[in-house]
Every structure is written in C-alpha cells, then in structure tokens.
Amino acid sequence: MSSGQPRGVRRDTIVRVGILAWLTVVYVALWGDLSTANLLAGVVVGALIMVALSLPRVPVSGRLHPLPLVEVVVISAYYALESSLQVAWFAIRPAPPPVSGVLRVYLSTRSDLVLVLCTDVLNLIPGTMVLEIDRRRCVVYVHVLDVGSDAAVDKFYRTTRRLERLLVDALERPTGRRSAHRHHLRR
Known part of the structure; x- marks a missing residue:
C-alpha cells in the first residue's frame, strides 16, 4: 500500500465520507432545492448528526460486488x-x-x-x-x-x-x- 495508511483506516474514512454524502443528499432532497447554501447546510447538519448521534460500527468483512x-x-x-x-x-x-x-x-x-x-x-x-x-x-x-x-x-x-x-x-x-x-x- 503506497498511501501508508492501514487498509482499515482508509475503509473507515471512505465509509464516513459516504455516510456524510448520503446525509447531505437527504438534506438537500428534503429541502427540494439544490443550492450552494443547502449543500453546505447539508454537510454541516450531516456532520452534526454523525457526531451527536454516532451509531455503533457494524463489522464489514466482505467486498462490494x-x-x-x-x-x-x-x-x-x-x-x-x-x-x-x-x-x-x-x-x-x-x-x-x-x-x-x-x-x-x-x-x-x-x-x-x-x-x-x-x-x-x-x-x-x-x-x-x-x-x-x-x-x-x-x-x-x-x-x-x-x-x-x-x-x-x-x-x-x-x-x-x-x-x-x-x-x-x-x-x-x-x-x-x-x-x-x-x-x-x-x-
């Protein structure tokens, strides 16, 4: 691995970014208006949700096909x-x-x-x-x-x-x- 990060850390980062992106999409969809302000607010609200309401990690050992x-x-x-x-x-x-x-x-x-x-x-x-x-x-x-x-x-x-x-x-x-x-x- 050329990045120097362990595989689990990279995977965890990818999962967190994916969750944040999903929460942002949901936020924008609920407002019904794709604007820069809604996009930024979606990222902030998504990040707050991830910090304040963190869920336990589900062990993932497979691969996505x-x-x-x-x-x-x-x-x-x-x-x-x-x-x-x-x-x-x-x-x-x-x-x-x-x-x-x-x-x-x-x-x-x-x-x-x-x-x-x-x-x-x-x-x-x-x-x-x-x-x-x-x-x-x-x-x-x-x-x-x-x-x-x-x-x-x-x-x-x-x-x-x-x-x-x-x-x-x-x-x-x-x-x-x-x-x-x-x-x-x-x-």
Whole structure:
C-alpha cells in the first residue's frame, strides 16, 4: 500500500465520507432545492448528526460486488411495486380482507450488515413488517399481509430467500459465502 495508511483506516474514512454524502443528499432532497447554501447546510447538519448521534460500527468483512448490488436494487424495486399493487387490490376488491399472520424466517447469513439490509428491504415491501430480530439464532419474525394460502406463504419465503442470496452475493467475500446447495431458509 503506497498511501501508508492501514487498509482499515482508509475503509473507515471512505465509509464516513459516504455516510456524510448520503446525509447531505437527504438534506438537500428534503429541502427540494439544490443550492450552494443547502449543500453546505447539508454537510454541516450531516456532520452534526454523525457526531451527536454516532451509531455503533457494524463489522464489514466482505467486498462490494456492483452487479449483484444492482440486481438487489432492481429486484427490491420490483417486489415493492408488485406488493404495492397487491395491497391496492386487497383494498378495492369486493371480498373480505386477506388472512395475515407472523412468519418466522431463518436466515443463513452471519453478517450483521446482510441481516440488517435484508430486514430493511423486507420493511420496504408493502404488506410486510419485520417485528423482531433474534440475532443469536439469526431468526426474523415478519408480519405478512397475505398468508391465506400455501402459495402465498411459499411466495413470501421464496422472495425472502432470493433477497438474502442477492445481498450475500453483493456484499460478502466469495470465499465466505455459504454453499449454494445449502437450504438457506427454513419455516
């Protein structure tokens, strides 16, 4: 390494700059006006948030793989759109409300980052809400709007399994990935 800094210090700096940039983008988006004053205020507010509300570090041991990450974004957007249409249909259809329930999902990842991102994506999908995370056993309890049929439950588990696999592919090291033959999700 020619820079003289340890790899962890450089990575930590890159992560902090990325967080500051993201907070700045959110600030400017909330104001709805891209101006120099809003940009500078966004940087200041972002820095204050990072100092005053610092979060514990999530250990990241993988590498970012751009193509699977793009696939995660596209598939997540598709699931969110599909679920939004399903929720809208449930709201206007001339039938009783769907049967809802809480499903237990066993995740195979041991990465805190993948676990958090997987639960975040599940929360973004209309009709689902993560209620509890058991980190020790890697179990997530999710309220699902439609569990009225085996097909609906199986679809939820397939969706969750696919999201987890895509996140593992996007964020974990190739040597640290679980075997593709292993059953990733149990009921």
